[in-house]
Structure formats: structure tokens, C-alpha cells
Amino acid sequence: MTTPLDDSTFRERVEHELRAVAAAQRIRLGDIAAPLVELVDAASGFVAGGKLLRPLFCFAGWQVAGGDRDDPRIARAAAAFEWLQGSALVHDDLMDGSDTRRGRPSVHRAFEAQHRDEERAGDAAAFGSQTAILLGDLLLSWADEQIRRVPEAPDWRLTNALRFWDLAKTEVIAGQFLDVLAQTKRELSVEDAMRVVRFKAATYTIERPLHVGAALAGGDDALLDGLTRLAVPLGEAFQLRDDVLGVFGDSVATGKPTGDDLREGKRTVLVARAAERLGPDRILSLLGRDDGVEELAAVIESSGARADVEADISRLEDDADEALETLGEEAVRILTPLARAATRRDR
Amino acid sequence: MTTPLDDSTFRERVEHELRAVAAAQRIRLGDIAAPLVELVDAASGFVAGGKLLRPLFCFAGWQVAGGDRDDPRIARAAAAFEWLQGSALVHDDLMDGSDTRRGRPSVHRAFEAQHRDEERAGDAAAFGSQTAILLGDLLLSWADEQIRRVPEAPDWRLTNALRFWDLAKTEVIAGQFLDVLAQTKRELSVEDAMRVVRFKAATYTIERPLHVGAALAGGDDALLDGLTRLAVPLGEAFQLRDDVLGVFGDSVATGKPTGDDLREGKRTVLVARAAERLGPDRILSLLGRDDGVEELAAVIESSGARADVEADISRLEDDADEALETLGEEAVRILTPLARAATRRDR
Numbered sequence: 001m002t003t004p005l006d007d008s009t010f011r012e013r014v015e016h017e018l019r020a021v022a023a024a025q026r027i028r029l030g031d032i033a034a035p036l037v038e039l040v041d042a043a044s045g046f047v048a049g050g051k052l053l054r055p056l057f058c059f060a061g062w063q064v065a066g067g068d069r070d071d072p073r074i075a076r077a078a079a080a081f082e083w084l085q086g087s088a089l090v091h092d093d094l095m096d097g098s099d100t101r102r103g104r105p106s107v108h109r110a111f112e113a114q115h116r117d118e119e120r121a122g123d124a125a126a127f128g129s130q131t132a133i134l135l136g137d138l139l140l141s142w143a144d145e146q147i148r149r150v151p152e153a154p155d156w157r158l159t160n161a162l163r164f165w166d167l168a169k170t171e172v173i174a175g176q177f178l179d180v181l182a183q184t185k186r187e188l189s190v191e192d193a194m195r196v197v198r199f200k201a202a203t204y205t206i207e208r209p210l211h212v213g214a215a216l217a218g219g220d221d222a223l224l225d226g227l228t229r230l231a232v233p234l235g236e237a238f239q240l241r242d243d244v245l246g247v248f249g250d251s252v253a254t255g256k257p258t259g260d261d262l263r264e265g266k267r268t269v270l271v272a273r274a275a276e277r278l279g280p281d282r283i284l285s286l287l288g289r290d291d292g293v294e295e296l297a298a299v300i301e302s303s304g305a306r307a308d309v310e311a312d313i314s315r316l317e318d319d320a321d322e323a324l325e326t327l328g329e330e331a332v333r334i335l336t337p338l339a340r341a342a343t344r345r346d347r
Numbered sequence: 348m349t350t351p352l353d354d355s356t357f358r359e360r361v362e363h364e365l366r367a368v369a370a371a372q373r374i375r376l377g378d379i380a381a382p383l384v385e386l387v388d389a390a391s392g393f394v395a396g397g398k399l400l401r402p403l404f405c406f407a408g409w410q411v412a413g414g415d416r417d418d419p420r421i422a423r424a425a426a427a428f429e430w431l432q433g434s435a436l437v438h439d440d441l442m443d444g445s446d447t448r449r450g451r452p453s454v455h456r457a458f459e460a461q462h463r464d465e466e467r468a469g470d471a472a473a474f475g476s477q478t479a480i481l482l483g484d485l486l487l488s489w490a491d492e493q494i495r496r497v498p499e500a501p502d503w504r505l506t507n508a509l510r511f512w513d514l515a516k517t518e519v520i521a522g523q524f525l526d527v528l529a530q531t532k533r534e535l536s537v538e539d540a541m542r543v544v545r546f547k548a549a550t551y552t553i554e555r556p557l558h559v560g561a562a563l564a565g566g567d568d569a570l571l572d573g574l575t576r577l578a579v580p581l582g583e584a585f586q587l588r589d590d591v592l593g594v595f596g597d598s599v600a601t602g603k604p605t606g607d608d609l610r611e612g613k614r615t616v617l618v619a620r621a622a623e624r625l626g627p628d629r630i631l632s633l634l635g636r637d638d639g640v641e642e643l644a645a646v647i648e649s650s651g652a653r654a655d656v657e658a659d660i661s662r663l664e665d666d667a668d669e670a671l672e673t674l675g676e677e678a679v680r681i682l683t684p685l686a687r688a689a690t691r692r693d694r
Binding site: 025028029032033035036039087091094095097115120121122126127129130131133134136137138140141144145148151152159162166167169170171173174176177178180181183184185186195199265288 | 484520
């Protein structure tokens with residue numbers, strides 16, 4: 001039987017919904033003024049082609065709580081997570097000064113380049129930043145419109161689900177702030193790094209999408225708690241895998257230049273584990289420097305920090321498997337392929 | 348009889364609601380991690396003490412559509428506009444590079460200074476910008492939670508009202524983008540400037556708050572259209588008054604250094620009218636320069652541009668009065684003091 005990961009109907013519905021909303025917004029904003037169409041197209045283009053990880057977990061939560069997998073409403077709600085993720089990424093890239101995203105220029109860089117090419121007045125970099133701030137705000141607005149597209153009904157518990165939706169938004173912002181804050185410290189801490197992982201990835205990427213889906217279907221507190229016990233280790237494993245791929249992965253697969261996290265000075269768990277092994281001084285002297293990336297990657301490998309994190313991932317995957325078992329046979333069937341996909345090495 | 352402008356119960360309820368939500372968010376985010384309390388306090392502190400202009404128009408719309416002025420629900424919904432406005436201002440100050448807001452440092456400057464004072468690692472200005480982006484996102488999330496605080500009921504048409512709420516968010520972002528875009532042009536246009544005024548002020552500040560309030564009370568399309576005919580000229584007059592005060596007003600009353608708009612290179616209607624009189628070259632050579640502010644203000648005065656804009660304001664006020672008359676006696680009673688307050692010279 002089809003599981004969320006290989007349900008092509010669901011994927012098509014989400015993609016169709018994203019296109020339909022973008023088309024409606026294009027008309028709404030184009031009616032205000034023609035130049036706004038460009039902003040809409042940049043926003044919808046940025047979100048198109050994602051892996052739909054968060055909508056898929058939302059769909060899985062819905063099914064685990066007894067929701068019908070052929071109900072077209074769940075794709076409409078789940079699509080909201082793609083707009084939310086788009087908003088977070090646009091602002092994140094700007095905050096991190098990232099040049100690329102999914103193999104293409106980041107939003108602030110794209111608009112900066114356009115300003116230069118068209119020889120506009122004023123500062124090109126400022127224009128890029130301003131546009132990225134507004135585009136992220138626009139995507140965040142669309143996310144809220146999207147989650148409310150289907151109104152409350154006896155078999156559609158929107159009000160309940162919105163509690164978890166609101167938490168998702170709060171937690172991703174909190175996680176980003178803790179990340180920003182960690183980078184202003186003169187030390188490296190595995191604990192700080194794990195806390196960022198917890199809120200930027202475990203709750204926001206896995207737990208809350210599961211909760212929103214399950215709550216829409218009327219899932220009870222016991223189920224929601226069970227989903228949390230699965231989501232936390234799974235989400236942590238997901239993010240640690242992402243960190244490893246960011247340093248040692250294939251840039252074609254990740255859509256980001258290898259080593260970008262190191263270049264940007266990100267306080268990842270991987271880096272904190274290396275500091276745990278070797279002390280912070282050498283790590284901090286290489287972190288956040290263009291010319292320190294290769295050496296730092298080699299140090300992370302030779303110190304055993306990479307192996308430490310691989311061991312962390314294995315342990316977290318085991319914890320996730322154990323938590324999943326307690327949810328019962330049907331939940332195992334629905335969630336196992338998706339959980340594997342989230343933490344596998346080749347994504 | 349009490350009108351919205353002098354209804355102290357409503358003001359107290361809105362302020363109480365803002366404090367209560369901030370306190371709840373403080374607990375929610377403090378539970379994630381202690382340093383987040385600082386972010387919450389900065390966000391709620393930023394919003395405290397506003398003039399509540401948008402909540403008051405929301406309250407007026409509610410009453411004009413027959414809503415009971417003693418119904419405590421309307422203050423809870425109307426408070427959402429304060430979070431939304433807070434979000435827009437935090438991001439706006441960052442985009443404009445403004446140093447102050449309401450006589451205090453802007454959010455990005457406050458966190459930049461804190462970074463320096465505490466001798467943290469990394470770039471202080473980048474930390475200020477990152478924090479302001481996240482704080483604006485957080486306030487935008489709170490705004491959406493707030494508008495949904497009171498659930499749908501037969502005498503509380505939340506779903507209808509959310510249509511106008513969503514438009515308010517879209518339009519303020521659109522207005523900001525058009526503002527940013529206007530500043531990249533090598534010409535000055537009254538038409539461009541008026542379009543920015545329309546979406547940043549007329550719809551977002553007046554029309555949509557009125558619509559949200561009226562829609563919550565079940566106001567029909569004819570009423571909503573009538574409110575639009577009032578709101579557009581009134582909002583335009585409001586923003587033009589703001590532009591004049593920004594150049595010629597008292598910095599104590601406005602909370603911003605006089606001439607900030609000129610220093611930041613804002614393409615206001617005032618500046619565009621001066622270019623209409625004198626040609627764009629002299630105006631553009633002075634605009635956006637620290638040392639051009641005094642001369643440019645003098646040129647705006649002596650060219651007759653200031654008088655032009657005062658004439659624009661008078662004409663718009665007359666249009667607004669005429670539109671208000673058509674809404675009937677009770678609407679005139681409810682809205683006249685508030686409309687006057689929005690465009691008066693001494694605010």
C-alpha cells in the first residue's frame with residue numbers, strides 16, 4: 001500500500017495548490033501595481049521544486065490519526081509548510097549572507113544583481129536585502145492564508161491544528177535567534193548547538209507538521225505525545241545529517257557549495273564536537289574564514305568529530321525507531337519510509 | 348456619547364490584551380530558552396505606547412456595522428493591528444537604515460549597541476540586522492495569532508474578516524516594496540509616490556482596519572464599499588500630513604529627527620511635488636544626503652511644494668468628509684473625531 005513518501009497524488013495536489021495560490025496572488029498584487037508581479041514570481045519560483053518534507057510529515061500525521069489519504073483538503077493545508085519554509089529560508093539566507101540556495105542565487109543576491117544589471121539608482125546590496133526582507137514577509141503571510149484555506153468542519157479541526165501551526169512559527173524563529181546568538185559567543189558548546197537543532201529542525205520540521213496533520217484529523221493528546229517522542233530524535237538525526245552533508249556532501253545534491261556552513265561560521269554540532277575533542281582555539285581560528293574551510297573539514301574528520309556525529313545520528317535513529325514502534329503497526333507502515341528518507345546519506 | 352477616539356475602556360482593553368499576550372509569549376519562549384525572553388521583551392516593548400490608530404479604526408468599523416461598543420471581543424481582535432504595525436516598523440526601520448523610532452533607538456540599532464557593549468564575537472551591525480529580521484517575523488506571527496484569538500460565532504464573522512486582514516498584510520508589504528522600488532529610480536514621480544501612499548497608508552492604516560471591524564460585525568458589501576470611499580482620501584491625507592510633519596514638524600512630537608525622510612532619500616509626494624515645480628535635478632542632488640537636509644527643506648518651502656501638498660490635504664479631507672456624510676448620521680458621529688485626529692497638524 002502507498003505510504004506518504006511515494007504518494008504521487010498527494011505531491012501533485014500540493015504542487016498544484018502552490019501554483020494555484022501563486023497565480024491568485026499574482027493577480028491580486030498585479031492589480032495593485034505591475035512591478036509587484038516580479039515579487040510574486042520570485043516568491044513562488046523560490047518555493048517551487050522543494051522536496052515537500054514538511055507537507056509529507058503533515059500528511060503522515062493526518063493518516064496516523066485516521067485521516068483519509070484521498071481527502072484533497074489535507075494537501076491544501078499541508079502546502080502551508082512550503083510557504084513557511086520559503087519564508088524562513090529567504091530570511092535565513094539574508095541573515096547568513098549566503099550566496100546560493102538550491103544551486104541558484106539566493107533572493108537577496110538575485111535582486112542585488114538585477115539592480116546592478118539595470119543600473120538603477122542607489123545601493124544594489126541594500127536593494128537586495130530590502131527585497132529579501134519583504135519577500136520573506138510576503139511568504140509568511142501566504143503561509144497563514146494557506147493553512148486557513150479549508151474552513152473548520154466537524155471532520156476538519158482547524159482551530160486545534162492552528163495551535164500547533166502557531167507553535168511551529170514561533171519555534172523556527174526562536175531556533176534561528178538561538179543560532180544567531182550562538183555565533184556571537186567566544187566559545188563552542190554542543191549543548192547550544194543541540195538546542196538550535198531541536199527548534200530549527202526537530203520541532204519545526206518534523207514534530208509540528210505531524211501535529212498539525214494529526215490535529216486536523218482529531219488526533220488525541222496521547223497520539224500527539226507519541227508523535228513528539230518520535231519527532232524529536234528523528235528531527236535531530238535529520239539536522240545532524242544535514243550538517244554532515246554540508247561539510248562532506250556533494251554540492252550538487254545539497255544545492256549549496258560544500259563547506260558553506262564553515263565559511264559562514266555556523267556553530268553546528270559537528271564543529272562543537274570537534275572543539276570538544278581538540279579544544280575551541282584551533283576550531284574558532286579556522287571557522288568563518290574563506291581560506292579555512294578545507295583545513296577545518298580535514299580537522300573535523302581526523303579529530304574523530306565526524307565519527308562522533310555519525311554515532312549521534314545512529315543513536316538518534318534507534319531512539320526514533322523505538323518511539324515509532326510504540327505508535328503501532330499502521331503508524332510504522334505510514335512513517336518508516338519517510339523517516340528513513342529524512343536521515344539518509346544521499347539526499 | 349462616547350466615540351472610539353475617546354473611549355478609554357477600549358484603549359485599556361487593547362493595552363491589557365497586548366500585555367497579556369506578551370506575558371504568555373514570554374512564558375512560551377522562555378520555556379524554550381532563557382535568552383529568548385530578551386527577544387520577547389524587545390518585541391512587546393517596541394509595540395507598547397502606540398497611538399492605537401489602526402485598532403481605533405477597526406473599533407469604529409465594528410460600531411458603524413452595528414457592533415456593540417461594550418463587547419470585549421473587538422478589543423482582542425483590534426489589538427492584532429498593533430503587532431502587525433510593530434512588525435512593519437521594525438522591518439521598515441531596518442530597510443531604511445533609521446537610527447530611531449518614537450524617540451528611542453530602532454531595534455537593529457539597539458541590538459547592535461548591545462553586541463558592542465557586551466563585546467560579543469562577530470559583527471555588531473550584522474547581529475542587529477539579524478535580530479531585527481527575526482523580531483519582525485515574530486511580531487507578524489503574533490499578529491496572526493491575535494486576530495484569531497476569538498473563534499468564529501454567529502455574531503462574530505471571523506472568516507469574513509480574515510479576508511480583509513489578509514489583504515491588509517499583502518498591501519502593506521506591496522506598499523513597502525513599491526517604496527523601495529521608487530528609490531531605485533533616477534526620476535521623481537508624484538504618481539509613484541501617491542501609489543505608495545495609497546497602499547502603505549490609505550488601505551493598510553484606514554481601509555482594512557475599518558473593513559475588519561465591520562466584517563466581524565457582519566457589515567454588508569454596500570457598507571464596506573462606503574468605508575473604502577471614506578478611507579482612501581482620508582488615508583492619503585493622513586500620509587501626506589505625516590510627510591509634511593517629517594520635514595517641518597517637531598521631532599519631539601513625531602519621535603523621529605526632523606528631516607529623516609530627506610536624509611534617507613525617501614521619494615515622498617512632498618519631494619515629488621518640489622521636483623514638479625523645479626525639475627528633478629536640484630532635488631535629486633540634495634535628496635539622501637546628510638548635509639542636504641536643511642537646504643532641501645527650504646527649497647520645498649520656497650518652491651511652493653509644501654503649499655501644494657497642504658492644498659492636496661485639504662482637498663482630500665473634503666473628499667473624505669463628503670464620503671463620510673453618505674454613510675449616515677451615526678457613522679458621522681462615530682468617525683468624525685477619529686478622522687480629524689488622523690490628519691491634524693499637531694500629532
